[in-house]
Amino acid sequence: MNIKQNLTRARSHIIFILAMISAFSLVIALEKIEFDQRVSDHVDVKDMVQVPMAASRDLTADELNAAHIAWQYFKNNTIDKTGMVNSVDNYEASTMWDTASYMMGLISAERLNIIKKDEFYDRSKRLLISLAKMPLYNNKLPNKSYNTQSLAMVDYGNKAAPEGIGWSAIDVGRIMIPLNIMVWNYPELTPLVRNVTNYWELSALLKKGNLIGALRKGRKTDYLQEGRLGYEEYAAKSLQLMGLDVSTAIDYKTWLNYIEIHGLKIPTDARTPEEFHAHNYVVSEPYILGQFEYGWDQVSKEFAERVYLAQQRHYELTDELTAVSEDNIDQPPYFVYNTVFTDGKAWNTITDTGADASEFKTISTKAVFGWHMIFENDYTRLLMATVKDLHDPKRGWYSGQYQVSGKPNKAITANTNGIILESLAYKKFGSLISMSK
16 A cells, blocks of 8 residues: 555544644643733732742652552453443442543553553553443433443442433543543544544533533433532643633633632632532642643642642641542542632531541542652652552552541542552653643
């Protein structure tokens, strides 16, 4: 076959990639044009903080071993026939967020040479085929949870829900990140990625620039704005890469409010749960992932440094080691939000219903790895020394350590292990997609 014939056959794939590049280039251009205005809108320059960031470097032997332990989770929890991965060890269900964490862990494992290219492509293809054929909520977007064996829509208890329970705009935004990265870095996967994006009705995620989630109530569906400061902008950026209008969701200033904690102005979301019926968690995860995947712009960098520094100062003032994020736990209620601030209180730990969960305050393993790989300073080294043994070499990393009892939180999840792999790949290679250069 000659070159002309090859180009003819490949033209649709080339057009798809060029469209992605054009959208991405537009994002970068707009970021640069709006940079000065965005900083003046959101950050009081005379009040800016700065935490020195660490440079990329090769991994130590201990860090490479940590990556292998994290990958063990995915070896144990991959469903061969669907390519899906369980969100929690031996629990045959997954969300799009957890599927994205697996995909980022998979990309990271390939980059770190933990797996060979052949295994990477085999795993990726099986998963992408499933994502392009699984039943969709209202025939539009992925349901909030799926059975990993059958691909059936289920509720959060992994019980059959033939009509589905709704979709999460934040979760779909999260999974668009590895899909974008696959097109950029592994163009052989472009046709399969395109099958997914063509199958999903991504425009249903948005209304007047806002992220819209869906929630089934009986026979009806409620469509509600989704996302709060941190997660909202994080998810919106991946949809912006697709050329979608996220102009309201990606604008930090619309609902920005500062709360003073330990002498720092911490960025929070002004939408209260009493009025808007959703919690305004300030946690580590969206800021850490933002640096790993996009590279911070100047506003998100400033916000992330404040969120991190509040945790360091909390330790310095209280002697309480602090690295907070949302996490599965190994006992009821099974999932809690450890926060810098939420629902009007600093250092608040709550369930998704807002119930007090202070007894389950946890040092989050993924937050420790994330902050350490970004900043690598005396405090993050102290955190790493605390979590270094929180793993089962045959199963993966535990989610954290309870602060009250000092006992390990032995929940083992795709999200924790995926983010650990991602953090180690970031340490060696830097951000996967830079939006600030």
